[in-house]
Amino acid sequence: MITLDDMSLSIEDFNRCIEDIVNTSDNLIDGWRFEQNEELENGKYIIKKEQKVLSQDQEDDINHVLTFEYHIAFNISYGVPVLCFNVWKQDGTMLTVEEFWKLNERFKESNMYDTITQMDHPVLRRPFFTLHPCRTHEIMEPFLEESKNPVVSWLTVVGPFVHLDLNEEYVKMCS
Template identity: 80%
Template structure:
């Protein structure tokens, strides 16, 4: 079984930041020097989504995405938090209601709140337990399996990569 090493992950996220810098897309590399898995990338975006609990009005939300390496699972993990315009954070239940891409039966298995692997603070997180299954086909075929994985899972949480990122997977 092929797996993604921490060195591979670091190379992949550095590639993402290099492309982002050229596109001015907002991904930034962060590093906590004291941890083996201390490199991660961050991107903030504003999006307008309907919030059912607030009526039928659309709300401006601020998403902060983090892609870090989870040592326990040996895979990248997509963590994020979402804030309303008034600065209040969206709860996991509010996010589920605003996001029709999750089915009720698998919400807790797919999206959970857990500690960020580097920052050790609660974030909404696409649960890493099935990430290896999603990534496995990309590990041997993609030049950047993190981009390939993000292009599959990102849309579930309103994170979409432009074509320029996907091009690096096969070039």
């Protein structure tokens, strides 16, 4: 049961939600795994790494094989989960935010730097692309009372913007 304190998600509830994600992932053999820095209050986070094939746009015949590494951590400053990620090309070089933007049709009407920014990971404290957390609470608020796993509910909304698609089994955890 989610404990509501001023309609926000506590670190304890976040940790329970990501434990549920990893347990479901283990059953699906989907690749989410736990990481932890016990020295930090918000030290628990989860990681998933996968390869994706993307094309620049509809007219582009060139496919780009990219490796995505997704992290879901808790940002104490904003009091919300954050989706951090990095993307590598086949030659091992990391994509810039501008290169990622060009490969992502979902952002064409948005301001790139308001949506995706490079911030320090809340646990690792090194730069990652991050879906900017300033509006996360607003996105999550409707799920806090209704969803059994508001982190999954939030991911179903924001994940597709960074090519993170969830299996239906995760969504079943929410009801």
